[in-house]
Amino acid sequence: EVQLVESGGGLVKPGGSLRLSCAASGFIFSTYNMHWVRQAPGKGLEWVSTITSGISPSTHYADSVKGRFTISRDNANKSLFLQMNSLRVEDAAVYYCLGTYSSSSDYWGQGTLVTVSS
């Protein structure tokens, strides 16, 4: 069974940092492109960041998080990470881990809630 389980969310003050993790199982993690997608309370979906598969993965970021967030992966431990620095109130959201291999299917985690408030 495919599973993506996010962790690391919580309450942080503006300007603070948080590191999200996503543990994968049930599929060949190293061959999947991995993404973070977020959803602010009552709002729509927003792509945050992508890290590609392969020996030399490339990373990509939404303009809204560029320079503040860093995506990384550990294929040996089937894990995806998102280091979030200089957090803002507008970064508050449920953060989903997403794995894609082809256009016909994808895998989503259940999300982890990040709250940014003083």
Place this chain on the structure above:
Amino acid sequence: EIVLTQTPATVSLSPGERATLSCRASQSVSSYLAWYQQKPGQAPRLLIYDASNRATGIPARFSGSGSGTDFTLTISSLEPEDFAVYYCQQRRNWPQLTFGGGTKVEI
């Protein structure tokens, strides 16, 4: 940046009725468009990929059409479990997986 505009924002229908949801792209995305369904408290679920192909396990009452800038998701006869929010997503500018603002299908 490709912007996706979904209309209407909310549609009120009854079980058994037909739902027609629209998604318009600010520039051509060819057929690189997907549709997702999201229920409260759940992650999105892929319904349609490449504009018109149903994902595995998706009932035949869901269909997608369109290419270029104008796309449609049709639910031929609404079942009670279909009341949810639907998002379109463009993959033309991969990996920038832009989503539309969503359409809520409510009773």
